[in-house]
Amino acid sequence: MIYIGEYNKLTVDRELDFGFYLTDGDGNDILLPKAVIGDRVINVEDEVEIFVYKDSKDRPIATLNRPLISVGELAYLAVVGVNSFGAFANMGLDRDIFIPIKEQKFSLIVGKKYLFYAYLDKTDRIAATTFVDTHIEIGGDYEMEEEVEVITYGKGGEKTIRVAIDGKYRGIVLGNEHFRDIYPGDKFMATVNKIYEDGVIGLTTRKKRLDEREIVRDQIINYLNEHEGTMPFNDKTSPDLIKETFHTSKNYFKMTLGGLMKEGIIEQNAEGTKLTEVEQSKLTE
Template sequence: MMIVGEYNQLKVSKKVEFGYYLEDDFGDEVLLPNSATKGHEIKVGDRLEVFIYRDSKDRLISTLKKPLLTVGKIGYLEVVTQNNIGAFVNIGLERDLFIPLREQSFNIKEGKKYLFGMYVDKTDRLAGTTRIDSYMEIAEEGTYKSSDEISAIVYDTCENGTLNVMVDGKYRGLILANEHFEYIHPGEEIQARVKIIYEDGTLGITTRKKRLDEREILTDKILKYLKENGGFMPFNDKSSSEDIKKEFNTSKNYFKMTLGGLMKQKIITQDKEGTRIL
């Protein structure tokens, strides 16, 4: 039995002008077009590993090309077109993968890359989805430890500011709202680090630097601001959290700590109007 959306081991049964016919152990046949055999020498009787999908006329077809993902897997794929029924993304084959509107949990844009999972729909056609929680793996104990540097791709955002991410191409992670200061869109790749590993194996991720690094970066930002604005800024440790986050991309707590350090070094002074460089 041939399985759509996966690799199948099939026997070459005959050669025709436009390609080869392959058959499974039950005698069912599928076409392998000449266009899908480039770089391969094929003889009748060979057993080939081919990917099975449906062509533009909804016929089963096989290829020796390697798609960018298979059923049950996740791919980081570019959107080719988006219309009023859904989107099509490039999977490296002659036919693009269809993403129905109902399977889009956020607005996707042409030319952008996002994470998609592949499944077989009720009509035995391949389709894709942005809802990929069930496609990801849970990190086993010992896979990561706190402060490990990781790569992540955002695949969904929550109303409370939490970001859902895929870590290192396979594991589920999340970034709480207070662990990132900039809005990160679905599809964006980021460098971050592990902060906590939850009991269910989900990775708690942060884009914040380690405390010392973050203080050093913020110190540089404050001094640069002061030098570029005549030695004065209208911010001090009484400024609102919203204003501080908007201007310096940090929390009020870190801002106050950094100002305190600069005052101890006698680099700045504060008054009710703001902060001045000495």
């Protein structure tokens, strides 16, 4: 049996001018074109590992090239085209992988990467889907406070983000654990902050308390320096506006403002916040 969309170990049966025919020993054979062999030396009766897919004429074809994804696997692939029937992603071969409209949980953007799962459609062509949740493993050997790389693949509620840790294991980032807008396909670093009973990994993009306050402090000072020492934000500003501008919670924002006031760097009024006269003078020096 020769499996489309997978790696097969086959035996070279015969050589022709344009390629080699490989056999599984049970009467099934497939062409390996010489154009994809390169400098590799292949002889009749050699056993070779090849990948099988369908070419532009819908014929099964073998290649020695290794694709970025095979059937039954997950991979982070770049979208290279979109039309009314679906989208196409680069799978590392001379033919792109097709993502039907019905297999798109969200709109795909050309040039952006997303997490896909590959399968064979009804015509035995390799296709992909963004509905990857059931194909992501639960578990993984992760520890509390470990920093990991994640890929967003969907939402678990209004603000909860579903992610694949290392592109493989299931994780979630609750709404109060991230302050930036996160979209499907986004890849970023996060920290393990909870391991649920079912094995799902809880994550946060927030820094440790002291670290985050230092980041917010720098953001506030930079904002003031870039806007002539004033800003229309104070400890009465809405949490949503603070999150949108400084990517932090109102609680951290208020604590940071309080610390800057104690240092004599800023003062607040009904209109917002401004640098103190001493700090203002430094801007003109």
